[in-house]
Amino acid sequence: MKQNALEVVYASNDGYARHLGVSLCSLLDRNQDMEEIRVHILSMGISRENQARLQRLADRYERKLIFVEIEALEGRFDHPVDTGGYDISIMLRLFMAEALPKDLDRVLYLDCDTVVAQSLKHLWNVRLGDRIAGAVMEPTIYKEVKESIGLGPEDGYFNSGVLLVNLKKWREENIQEKLLEFWKEKGGKLFASDQDVINGTLKGRILPLPPRYNFFTNYRYFFYRSLLRVSPSYRAVTGAEFREAKHHPFIIHYMGDERPWIAGNLNHYRKAYERYLAQTEWAKTPKEKGKRLYMLAYHGLDYLTVLCPSARFAISQSMGMRFVENRKKDRK
Incomplete structure (x- = not known):
């Protein structure tokens, strides 16, 4: 594998194809310094259109795009699966x-609701050693969630985006087998579904990455000391790295x-999404309506x-499970 060849993986259904397009556009635009980029899309019903x-979009940047259709995903589980309202x-x-191809030894997985703002060359070259993966810590996850998957206060919890x-x-x-076994042991139901499965299964095997490689937009409003207070394991990140x-x-x-695609949102980083949306064939897609008051309250x-x-922590704690119920009513 070429050191300067970037292998990226997305996973999406048809409903999230627009956001995948925005993320893909930003990835290709910001990484034109990479000698080669191959993007693998794990598809669950993405339409031909x-x-x-x-x-x-990939052709515009002369990059390789590979679709891998995954059918009958439910059939891969021999137990009921509850994803908390998500598809x-x-x-x-x-x-x-x-x-993915068997000769592929290393990949960068990106969620569809991400926008790449700078070159990922340095991230791609991070050495994992004997770790299975590298990820960014999510210190605001609830203590009860960590405990439910066998993590203590000093154990890092990582975002899988x-x-x-x-x-x-x-x-x-055989990590895939271990992930599915962990999921089964938990009854096919966890607060953050696949993310909890990854954290519980790979405890101690995830390399902490600097938060700049997966910056959650609502963290703009948190103080570093506040995050340390709720999660001692966040000491793995320095205050300078967080700022x-x-x-x-x-x-x-x-x-x-x-979310920047919802009408009335005041997300500080929304312009990055809008900039790349304008460069895709979804540019004229109207924003989702009906949540203006909620967006104002959230801001x-x-x-x-x-x-x-x-x-803020107290409110988030009390409303956490209610957010899951809301997702069930507004499935992706």
Whole structure:
């Protein structure tokens, strides 16, 4: 494998194809310094029309796009699966080693709701050693969630939206089988579904990456000391790294409810999404309506984070499971 050849993986259904297009456009635009880029899309029903749109986007940058259709995903589980209201396609990443070429030893997985803001050359060259993957810590996850998957206060919890994966070790150690077994042991139901499965299964085998490689947009309003208070394991990240991520993120992750494609959102980083949306064939797609008041209230919660972090944590804790119920009513 060429050191300067970037291998990227996305996973999507048809409903998220537009956001995949935005992320793909940003990836290709910001990484024109890479000698070669191959993008693998694990598809669960992406329409021919949307596949053609994505292909034309890749052709514009003269990059390779490979679609891998995954059918009957439910049939791969011998137990009921509850994804908390999300489409089951979110589980696709668990099967990446099986779906991708066997000679592919290393990949960068990206969620569709990300925008690449700078070259990923340095991220791609991070050495994983004996770790299975590299990821960015998510310190605001609830203590109860960590405990439910066997993690203690000093154990890091990682967001699965950006994963630098050692596919060779993944295959050698039968990680896919271990992930599915962990999921089964938990009854096929966890708070953050596949993300919890990855964290529980790969405890101690994930390399912490700087937050600039997966910056959650609502973290703009958190203080570093507040994050340390709720998660001692976040000491793996320095205050300087956290502040740098706020101002110069390499990958922006629109995690949470303040999404840039919803009308009325006031996300500070929304212009990055809008800039690349305008360069895709989905440019004229109207924003989702009906949530303006909710968007205003959510943005108020952002500022509450600045004024009184403890109040923000308390509200998030009490409403966490309610957010899951809301997702069930508004499936992707």
